[in-house]
Structure formats: C-alpha cells, structure tokens
Amino acid sequence: MGKLKFIKKKHSGRGATGRVSVRHQGGEHKRYLRLIDFKRDKKGIKGNVVAFEYDPNRSADLALIQYSDGEKRYILKPEGLNLNDTVVSGQDAEVKVGNALPLEVLPIGTIVHNVELTPSRGGQLARSAGTAAFVAAFESGLAHLKLPSGEMRKVAAKCMATVGQLGNVEWKNRVVGKAGRTRHMGIRPTVRGVAQNPRSHPHGGGEGRSGVGMKYPKTYKGRRAVGKTRKRNKYSNKYIIQRRKK
Numbered sequence: 456m457g458k459l460k461f462i463k464k465k466h467s468g469r470g471a472t473g474r475v476s477v478r479h480q481g482g483e484h485k486r487y488l489r490l491i492d493f494k495r496d497k498k499g500i501k502g503n504v505v506a507f508e509y510d511p512n513r514s515a516d517l518a519l520i521q522y523s524d525g526e527k528r529y530i531l532k533p534e535g536l537n538l539n540d541t542v543v544s545g546q547d548a549e550v551k552v553g554n555a556l557p558l559e560v561l562p563i564g565t566i567v568h569n570v571e572l573t574p575s576r577g578g579q580l581a582r583s584a585g586t587a588a589f590v591a592a593f594e595s596g597l598a599h600l601k602l603p604s605g606e607m608r609k610v611a612a613k614c615m616a617t618v619g620q621l622g623n624v625e626w627k628n629r630v631v632g633k634a635g636r637t638r639h640m641g642i643r644p645t646v647r648g649v650a651q652n653p654r655s656h657p658h659g660g661g662e663g664r665s666g667v668g669m670k671y672p673k674t675y676k677g678r679r680a681v682g683k684t685r686k687r688n689k690y691s692n693k694y695i696i697q698r699r700k701k
Contacts (some may be wrong), residue, residue: 462486486511500522501541518553530542533619553618558611571615599696657675
C-alpha cells in the first residue's frame, strides 16, 4: 500500500467554492491520516501483528500487520487480538479473531465486524469501537445479519467480513471534559434553531422565547427532522428484514 500515513488536509466543512457545505466543522488539531485496509484483499498471505496504534480519526484502535511478503498494512483492532498473533484473509482462512472471510463460509452465530455491502468494495458496516454484527441465517445467496443498531439486513454472502468484535469497548463511556477538546476534534458550536432568525432556520423568529411554531421540527434546510425520515422507495428497502430499534 506504499506510505501508510500522511498529514490530513483541512477542508473546514467547505466545498469547492469555499462556502460552508457542512456546518459545525473546522478548527481541528493537525493530525495524521492512516490508510486502513478495509478490503482485506491480501488473500492467503499470513500477517503478523507487530504493533497497536491510536487513531485520532476514529473511535477504534488500529493493529499494524507485517505480512510474510514484507508489506505492512493497518487493520481495525478487534477485541482479543494480541501482539505476535497471525491473521490471514481468504476463503480457506480459519474462523478466528482477526481473520477475514466471505460471509458464506462463516457458521451461523459468528460475531463479525468491518462487513462489506458490495463484494470487493471494502468494509462499510460495524466499524466503530465496540461494535459487531451477528450472522443470523443464510437464504439464496444472501446472509442475514443483525447489525449493532438492531436492524436485521440481508447482505450478499460473497461479501467479506472480519471475525470478532471491535476493541476499545469503553470508548462510549468517555467524558469530553471541556468545550475546548471538542474544538480540537474539529467540532464547532451548534446554535439552536429557535435562537436564530427566520431567514437562517425554519424554527427562528418570534417575540421572546418562542417554540418551534410548527407541527413537526425541521432541519435548517426545511426537511422533517423527527419520525420516519427514510425515503419510502429507497433501493435498499428490499434488503431490510427488520428496521432498527427506535
């Protein structure tokens, strides 16, 4: 993969025209961006865990893998992976923590993370610290997964997934401690809609402390902000067996 880390460029929530396209972003501390092997496409080549690293760009920690052909890559560190452990990916890999296999060869009940939605695209599901998906069933070339949100979803059985639950489970219990730390993370303040003027937000305006003033709260763009906001005709509806928990 060549160079594994480089200085992350700052865009401060602005698009190509220089205008703010994503609000509440900017002013983050200088940091390195690490290239992570989400695809796990180095099939059949054994790798040795040589180091664990903190990554400021995500909640999960990283494991540095030294492969037998000399190449090094970062992967997400699962719970139970230790230094000098061996990991491998491919159809014939053993079902153990850190190994990546197609869903179709995994036994029902296997705990997985970094799951692909499209074969060879790279993992997109269950990538945050402490998360894991659960292989529940198989049906006509599709695997049924229970995701961390509680959603039951069908995924192509040829998609790759890594065995185990992601580490750094206690991450969700962290206390930020002060406002300045969120600024270091690149998170700028969020102003309530009712405190803005009516030109800036649908909730704005009114005399004194006024409420939202409409049946349903809206985003600053005017879209509905509560209830079922998923598109009715979304292409992936047919793959969802059970919606996530409320």
